Amino acid sequence: MRQTGNATVLLWLRDAHAMESQSVQMLTTQLPSLIGFPAFHESVKAHAELSREQRDRLGARIAELGQASSLLRDGFGMALGLTAPMMIAALPDNVVRSAVTNYAFEHLEIGTYRALIGLAEQAGDRETRKLAEFILAQELEMAAWLEEHLAAIAGEVLPRATAVHEAFFPFGGMVPPMGL
Numbered sequence: 204m205r206q207t208g209n210a211t212v213l214l215w216l217r218d219a220h221a222m223e224s225q226s227v228q229m230l231t232t233q234l235p236s237l238i239g240f241p242a243f244h245e246s247v248k249a250h251a252e253l254s255r256e257q258r259d260r261l262g263a264r265i266a267e268l269g270q271a272s273s274l275l276r277d278g279f280g281m282a283l284g285l286t287a288p289m290m291i292a293a294l295p296d297n298v299v300r301s302a303v304t305n306y307a308f309e310h311l312e313i314g315t316y317r318a319l320i321g322l323a324e325q326a327g328d329r330e331t332r333k334l335a336e337f338i339l340a341q342e343l344e345m346a347a348w349l350e351e352h353l354a355a356i357a358g359e360v361l362p363r364a365t366a367v368h369e370a371f372f373p374f375g376g377m378v379p380p381m382g383l
């Protein structure tokens with residue numbers, strides 16, 4: 204029973220490691236488009252660095268549990284479409300899309316660490332539980348920042364986007380009929 208629990212903790216640690224790798228990649232990719240938004244840029248930059256540390260702490264814990272780091276797969280493949288907004292980076296409201304994506308991703312992370320805390324407790328793995336609690340607090344802090352600032356970011360960006368939207372999406376995003 205204990206062995207099964209520990210194997211599950213290890214699997215979830217690996218998923219969390221992959222999730223943080225994706226976070227680093229996603230946040231780093233966003234940075235160039237956030238230059239005109241110093242507070243948001245600073246927040247994303249700081250959280251990318253934090254995510255890198257979290258990924259490394261998780262990797263260290265995985266190694267302590269006897270899993271070779273070379274076996275880690277970072278292509279976790281979050282099947283939630285969370286990276287989709289990055290595909291439309293050219294749109295002026297991409298900054299808001301990034302904020303919304305990060306808000307959703309933070310809550311995916313929060314849920315994952317809450318689950319890991321419960322799993323580790325059940326398996327009697329105090330170290331993993333402590334690590335998950337430590338990282339959870341950092342994710343909650345980032346989520347709270349977004350909670351506080353997301354509407355203001357949208358309020359700042361969306362008016363600037365209006366002209367572009369009206370020029371490129373005069374039909375409200377619908378593809379116009381041929382010949383128009």
Ligand SMILES: [Fe+2]
Binds near residue numbers: 223226253254257342
């Ligand atoms: Fe994180």
